[in-house]
Amino acid sequence: xxxxxxxxxxxxxxxxxxxxxxxxxxxxxxxxxxxxxxxxxxxxxxxxxxxxxxxxxxxxxxxxxxxxxxxxxxxxxxxxxxxxxxxxxxxx
Numbered sequence: 001x002x003x004x005x006x007x008x009x010x011x012x013x014x015x016x017x018x019x020x021x022x023x024x025x026x027x028x029x030x031x032x033x034x035x036x037x038x039x040x041x042x043x044x045x046x047x048x049x050x051x052x053x054x055x056x057x058x059x060x061x062x063x064x065x066x067x068x069x070x071x072x073x074x075x076x077x078x079x080x081x082x083x084x085x086x087x088x089x090x091x092x
Contacts, residue, residue, distance in 0.1 A: 004028050004042065009050040012040070019054050 008020045010030060018032035028045060031037045033055050040047070 004047075009052060009054065010047045011050045012048075013046055017050055017052055 004020055004023050006020055006023060009017065010020060011017050012030065012032075015030075015032050015036070015038060016034070018030040018038075020028055021031045021037065022029040023042075026042055027039050028042050028047075029037060029039050030047075
């Protein structure tokens with residue numbers, strides 16, 4: 001393989017299918033379909049071009065964090081009201 005472009009799909013004999021995520025001087029970084037990223041020396045890597053599309057990605061970004069934050073906001077007023085009630089001095 002002569003030309004390595006970011007985003008190109010390749011097959012490496014040991015690790016299988018992946019997408020090129022960076023080309024740096026004499027190295028190439030590949031994100032494999034199993035989720036691992038590896039760095040190869042271009043002149044020694046045995047990469048073959050692949051026309052197979054990348055698998056669908058799962059969103060691990062901020063949406064999950066936003067849902068957790070929203071759930072915490074809903075739960076916090078209940079906790080605050082119970083703390084106020086329990087911190088009131090008892091008559092006696």
